[in-house]
Amino acid sequence: MIKIKEYYKFSTFDKYILKEFIRPYLGSIFLIVIMVHLTEIMEKLDFFMKHHITFAEIVKYYMYKSPFLILEYSPIAVLFAVVFSLGMLAKNKEIIAIISGGISFQRVVAYLYIFGFLFSLFLIGFNDIIVVHSQEKADEMYKKFKNIRSSYDRRNFSMYGKHNFLYNIGYFSYQNQELSKVQVLRTTPLKDKILFRIDAKRAVWNKTKKKWVFYDGVIRYFNNNGDIDRIEKFSEKEVKIPETPADFAYENKSIDKLTIKEALEYINKLKIKGFSYQKELVDFHLKFSFPFMCFIMLLLGAPMSFYSTKSVVILSIGLALLGGFLYWIILGIFLSLGKNSVIPPFLATWVANIVFLAAALYIHKRIPG
DSSP states (O other): OHHHHHHTSOOHHHHHHHHHHHHHHHHHHHHHHHHHHHHHHHHTHHHHHHTTOOHHHHHHHHHHHHHHHHHHHHHHHHHHHHHHHHHHHHHTTHHHHHHHTTOOHHHHTHHHHHHHHHHHHHHHHHIIIIIHHHHHHHHHHHHHHTTOOOOOOEEEEEEEOGGGEEEEEEEEETTTTEEEEEEEEEEOTTSSSEEEEEEEEEEEEETTTTEEEEEEEEEEEEOTTSSEEEEEEEEEEEEOOSOOHHHHHGGGOOGGGSOHHHHHHHHHHHHHHTOOOHHHHHHHHHHHHTTTHHHHHHHHHHHHHTTOOSSHHHHHHHHHHHHHHHHHHHHHHHHHHHHTTSSOHHHHHHHHHHHHHHHHHHHHHTSOO
16 A cells, blocks of 8 residues: 555656646647637738727737637647647657656556646636636627627517516517517416416516516406406506516527526526527536546547657647547537437537547557556
8 A cells, every 4th residue: 555655656757747748738728829819810900990999909808818719729739738748758768768667657647637637627617717707808898899789689589487477579678678569478387278468569677666567558367268357458557577677688698608607597597488498508518528628638648649759749739630620520510419409418518528538548558558
């Protein structure tokens, strides 16, 4: 037991391995982010000039966009960094000398793998705390550039509400907090009978009373047989319904721009309202599966570097590009299947990881020692 502890004790060499990996990772992710930004700036140069966007505003805008790019391209940067760093050690015969001295390859990369696992966990938190909010800031700035008001307006939609309410809405203005061409139905818990139905030209949210005021409409009350019991016409009437303006606008939000807590609340609201939430559930699971691709890329790249004793830089770039390309192809196919309800959401987001993990384990078996 003491020998095992000594064998796996964190050493100076482990620090060296981690340092040699972190440096190319930081360098590559920095270069990738800069290149993506420069490409987009060239494409939008006319737009920035036309709208008289200052240099400081452009810099600030792309700083807000950077965290998302760091998250998105980290798996590629990780694969490049591990193949490059360990490949250089293999080229200089350092790893071969260590393995010849009785230390296994698995021991050489043990703390690198631990770091990769912890880094994947870190990226989940990084996405939840930093990326979501920076994306929101970037969106706000872009809307300001184009003079677009932040709006969640919707046209011609139906939705289930709380307490057995059903809504058919012609138009919803979030800015004015107003509904147009409104139809409200309330049913029994089994939804087999209508209790009453409201048809109105419009409804406006009263912020003080926190109630909807309906205008120019009629209420039809139904009896147990489903027949109209009585009809009430009105020009203006306060109606107590459980939904607020935020509830009518909620469906326009994107899961990748919500925190984990907000995403769960959003999906739960879609369930309650009777909407399909398959796509949202796929995107929710992606918040966890995608960061762990960094750990799997480490597992995949480390044994590959064992054979990369020549042209290390070219091999590292080639494998990073090839690995990233294959991963996005596989992920894209299964995400599409998941969002179209062909396979479960959880499986849709993890299949690509499983495929790459299987490849990594297979390569590991072929490493001597």
